[in-house]
Amino acid sequence: MCGGFTCSKNALIALNILYVMIGFLLIGVGVYARAASIVTNLPIVGGILACGVILICISMLGLAGAVKHHQVMLFFYMIILFMLFLIQFSIASSCLAVNSEQQQQFAEQGWMTVPPELRQQVQESLHCCGFNATSSINLPTSPLAPTDEPSCELVNRKCCEQSNDVDCHCPACGPMLEDKIDYAFKLCGGLGIFFSFTEVLAVFLARRYRNQHDPCYLPARAVFPHNYLY
Known part of the structure; x- marks a missing residue:
């Protein structure tokens, strides 16, 4: 020991x-x-x-x-x-x-607080639009939703280049970050x-x-000899 x-x-x-x-x-x-x-x-x-x-x-x-x-x-x-x-x-x-639902709440709060330029950058890098499924088509999801949500028009063009669907749009960014x-x-x-x-x-x-004594230092001793008569 x-x-x-x-x-x-x-x-x-x-x-x-x-x-x-x-x-x-x-x-x-x-x-x-x-x-x-x-x-x-x-x-x-x-x-x-x-x-x-x-x-x-x-x-x-x-x-x-x-x-x-x-x-x-x-x-x-x-x-x-x-x-x-x-x-x-x-x-x-x-x-x-923290469970998955709480993680999504933290992530959504972070998405709402970051500047629009950063949200736009994430959408372009991940080819996604908005944080969840409803915001990906630019619909408000809650009273706290940011009013300056970046446009998904350019991102949707990249996602729907090979699609003939009129309602085609990019997936949400939230599930990709989960x-x-x-x-x-x-x-x-x-x-x-x-x-x-x-x-x-x-x-x-x-x-x-x-609390241990350093062996390099000698312990204190009495100044009087042992056979001193008081």
Whole structure:
């Protein structure tokens, strides 16, 4: 069992180096999730990305505290890391708990908030029109539907080049984004749950290492000899 001072120090340093790599991994996953969703405003995915950035900063604090055996650094490292565990575990659980209907609601809210130029760009790249089936023919779907919905005339021409149907129009963009959004949620949630439990291990190691005595420093001794008569 790793119970000595040197072993605890090396384990804490190695774990913080691992956290730096995990932080970059979470940032990469968050960037990929945003790129895959293209237009959707997913705050949960943004939370995972923010956790990756914060985890890197905390790992630097943990590395400095482990190398110097700094009591104050290790104390704040434990407190902040435990708070990050609570936040990351909650966000990752939310990612896994979101169902397909809620994902569609998040995606539709994101579609309504982005500028028309971006919606037009997505429609041209995916050859789709509107977010759902009714908006694809430029019909209002809800009171919150954007009034500046980009025109589907040019996109419909590309989709219906080989069709003789007068009512031909491009499919909606929402179903095309559904699989990518679901994959992003599941990936972020799974990684967040797995790595959040390792943060509990880091808190335990930091607490144990902080309370251990550095063998390089001699313990304090009495200034009087043992045979001194008071």
